[in-house]
Amino acid sequence: MAILVDKNSKVMVQGITGGAGKFHTERMLAYGTNIVGGSTPGKGGQEVHGKPVFDTVAECVENTGADVSVIFLPARFVKEAAIEAVRAGIRFLVVVPEHIPIHDMLHVRREAVAHGATIIGGNTAGIISPGQANLGIMPDIAFKPGRVGTVSRSGSITYYVADTLTQSGYGETTCVGLGGDPVLGSTFDEILLKFEEDDATKAVVMCGEIGGVYEERATDAIRQMKTPVLAMIGGVYAPPGKRMGHAGAIVEGKMGTAQDKLDALAEAGAHPCKTFSDIPKTLAKLGV
Amino acid sequence: MAILVDKNSKVMVQGITGGAGKFHTERMLAYGTNIVGGSTPGKGGQEVHGKPVFDTVAECVENTGADVSVIFLPARFVKEAAIEAVRAGIRFLVVVPEHIPIHDMLHVRREAVAHGATIIGGNTAGIISPGQANLGIMPDIAFKPGRVGTVSRSGSITYYVADTLTQSGYGETTCVGLGGDPVLGSTFDEILLKFEEDDATKAVVMCGEIGGVYEERATDAIRQMKTPVLAMIGGVYAPPGKRMGHAGAIVEGKMGTAQDKLDALAEAGAHPCKTFSDIPKTLAKLGV
């Protein structure tokens, strides 16, 4: 049906009383997302769009059964908010804010792994399971229920790909935004393997881009998967980015150029796509 | 036969090239303790009393098979040295130095538990399994192989009790000095349960004193044990010590006075002894 979120997910919003929190809660509710409440320290007892506000995530979970959370808070508060969420039993967390300190994300990732929780972001547009739930800041216009999953680092690419899938009649099961920050809560491989377990997802489009190391990490997952994976990588013609000193070169080796990424993914069995219009063509060829 | 150390233990000395390390290595060797080597960072390759010195514990373990270590280092280096030891696979560690920062000992204890290692001290005179191994700074004169185990917070009490057992013909299996620092690597209950598992130990004398909380922690173990436990507590007539503020009173409750400790231990089934001469009398009564 979908991965990570669906119509049964009980969603809470951390920072629900803030400007962005309020605004997007309304949007998400309008889409039909099952938002059950939110939290802001010191504002327990208030209501936002008819949903109860609690002082802590734990109280929200206890009173509403929330199992998914979306964070709308300034970057410097994300570390504690994310740790609070996974410790309170939130199993899936969407981190919308960008510019989260990298060391903070290392702590957050560690806590998430320790508690068996999944985190996407920071700097993600969110996740949408069309017709069921829309978490984050994504417009609903490009999306339609269907049979292809997408996972991408960029919000705008998520829209273009979904639009392509929607226009070509495939539709989407779930579209996941990994986020644009340098260290992310989840990696391509982890999301791909969730799609692999979802019967409704007949193919996955993964969209990466130049820089970073998360695309390369996906190759093992792709090799294991029966579900076909289509791969687009942005930045084949981008000027090369700066390297993180000798140490970066030693740790990350040859990783990072768009062509390297495309080559690695293709070698692992992914189907490379150059432009969006290659996507429906490839899906048709694969008989999806 | 004994607990924690015996003639087969492969013992190393951390800080073997220092004054105290050298001096006590010689003493321990003279007793017949199976000392296989030692470590001092930056002094790898040297020898002390014919035993090889390594830069790290790991190298010593790798080259000599050491599984037990005795630390003779200034207090401020104990935290790292102890963590180094348990991470390198040392299963039993004797921490002789005193005045180890309390927070350091909390870290050390945590690492020891995580690695399944046992630590005694800081500020312990050590441990002796008479006729087999003598680790630390205890004189050998009071000790003789036999059938009673002892565990004590104080070095001088250990000597007096062992002397009593030796003079009265019972002798000792192992005598353990828990140490005099406020936070210790092991507690009475943990050592008592090791004696319980030792067939050769027919009774255990535990000697505590006013202050601290480790005696009270022993009651559950004593209830579980088949081996009889004799209990002496020093400080019944000592002026009451200072309390650690309200918080200390709240956390440690009524614990800490010698009489409280004696009462709690007696209630758990231990046999109270007022003076050393009560020990052989009680043992005789118990048919040990």
Add this chain to the structure above:
Amino acid sequence: MRLYEFEGKQLFEKFKIPVGERHLAKSPDEVYRIVSGLRYPVVIKSQVLTGGRGKAGGIKTAEGANEARTNAEICFGLTIKGFPVESVLLEPRLDIKKEYYIGVTLDRANYKIVVIASGEGGVDIEETAADNPEKIVRKSLSIEEELFSFDALTIAKKTGIPSPLLKEGAAIIVNLYNLFRKYDAKLVEINPLVLTADDRLIAADARVSLDDDAVFRHPDLADMGIEKRHEEGEMTPREQQAAEWGIPYLDLDGDIGMFPGGAGFGIMGNDFIHYYGGKPANFMDSGGGPSPERIAKMLVLLDENPNVKAIFGARFGGISRCDDFARGVIMFLKDHGLSKSMVMRMTGNMWQEGVRIFEEAKQKDPELFKNIEAHGIETPIEEISKRAVELAKQEGGN
């Protein structure tokens, strides 16, 4: 190492724990000068390294400068549990709506740090803990754990801190915990944390105890003017003398001079004397491997103490050898002479040699040894204890 309230508040301020306006004064005149610029009523708080100063009359208020000087004079005249008042802290009195308690301390039995809080702050917190344990909030953390705001907020909420102040309350708890970890504390306590009439949270008192063994890694304390200090109440002249000689020594109210080995038997030996009907005049710890000089000094302390009727000596030769011990005793006898009766025992490492040295010296100069009954391993320590009590009684002790 316990800190004065004003030092604790310095640390609080460094950790952004609100402490309110305050001024330290070291004389009644200074009090007069400072309060003239303050809002009345002013609270005058004696600065001493012990609790219970309120009950001892060490906290006073004043409505004007003259009253402040008069009351300060009373404070500066006090000695609270042995601590003379050498400074006072002046604070405009808070308008108190409610008092909370927040503390962080060690749970040694479980190797944890515990955060404790209560909505029933003030002097009776211990009674609350005993009578209404449900009014005490606790959270245990492992030494490497960070205390997060959300957990602190949960604690703050359970104490009943009102909603609009929850974040501030949580921040105070987090900061107190961070102070505890940063400075190797054994205890940090805010009692009370005051909620003022105008809805501010202020730490009205500060109790901070640091681990003496870890002060070496906090040189910034000295930069703040917080030096290592002797924490006991006023010492007796003998305790002072012992401290100068580096000998752990405490005067007790009995009449048997205790001259034992290590601290462990020091404590146990006191009990033994009591078991046989006597009362020790002191506690003393020889330390590991005392030199003959040190042993001689220990005996000087006892022999010159008029309360001491008889001396109980015991030495278990461990790393320290009984022959060295015997030499120390003889050094004392020759240099100083023993005016009291002493019964003593040597056992352990080289005890025979110790006994032999005594015998030899005694043969040379029996007069020197006239007050000494020296035993070896053949006499149990209990007999020695009994004998010490008898000797004291003979000398007119209790």
Add this chain to the structure above:
Amino acid sequence: MRLYEFEGKQLFEKFKIPVGERHLAKSPDEVYRIVSGLRYPVVIKSQVLTGGRGKAGGIKTAEGANEARTNAEICFGLTIKGFPVESVLLEPRLDIKKEYYIGVTLDRANYKIVVIASGEGGVDIEETAADNPEKIVRKSLSIEEELFSFDALTIAKKTGIPSPLLKEGAAIIVNLYNLFRKYDAKLVEINPLVLTADDRLIAADARVSLDDDAVFRHPDLADMGIEKRHEEGEMTPREQQAAEWGIPYLDLDGDIGMFPGGAGFGIMGNDFIHYYGGKPANFMDSGGGPSPERIAKMLVLLDENPNVKAIFGARFGGISRCDDFARGVIMFLKDHGLSKSMVMRMTGNMWQEGVRIFEEAKQKDPELFKNIEAHGIETPIEEISKRAVELAKQEGGN
């Protein structure tokens, strides 16, 4: 945020990493003045926020003050990878016995911190890593983990640091790791760590990159004179202008002005243009939900760029709405006017409304829209890309 070598060495010093004698100079005259008091030969090191200064001639030695001034003049005349040399660091040349490499960085793929060391320090360390990976020592740690001396000593030993210096080497590694964690670094590097002829270890260079997103919690950097800085090489005037307007913008060497939405499609759109045989003149990121004013400014940057032959526009209305986008374009057309050909597409949120606003404005003033081909969802983005390439070719582009 990359630090200058002299700033990195300030941090090193704070963390007790030995850095040796050094002096910062901001002009050849200052160099002359300073070196007069130094031991020769002196090394003059250009301070720039990029690597490769050695190959670019930015490091010189001098045997005397005059030579130093002459060589410094050369350094101050250099621009290395776009960075003009504004200061030089003067150091008495080390007598080098051996060079090591020590670095700490992030392993993002595995969410770890990695300590890297080698006995083959110097400029060729990357080659060593590729050709002789066994000569590189690595240790991965989790963010919450302390690096202990014994592990650091094991690392130091594997690099071949001689025995008597092992403890010192280990301390340098531990301190570098602590600096990395304390200051939210992305990279800290000592390359080379020099073993001098007189057996001292000295960090001869310092490379430190901090996480811009975490600088807010290190206000002490500013106290040390280390301010947030622009890290790119010298900007083109247009890049400068864009930066002032807060628009992420980069000049490229093509002729198609790129006017895309978010950064993700900004990168992908560049590729599309290449796929169809064109070359973008720039990279640009609109940011989330740009205002009409911002959109107008973006177009100004493109229209005033003489290299731009045609403009490629794309907007996917997400949270930002296409009607606002259309209004921004019209604002630009009215205030400034469009001199280049532009093909553009709107889709997503409110795209019909965006197209409608365009139609309406065009009917009122067709002249305004003469250079614009505006499309909606019906035309795939690939067609728009193709068309942009065609338009550029028509205008004489490559």
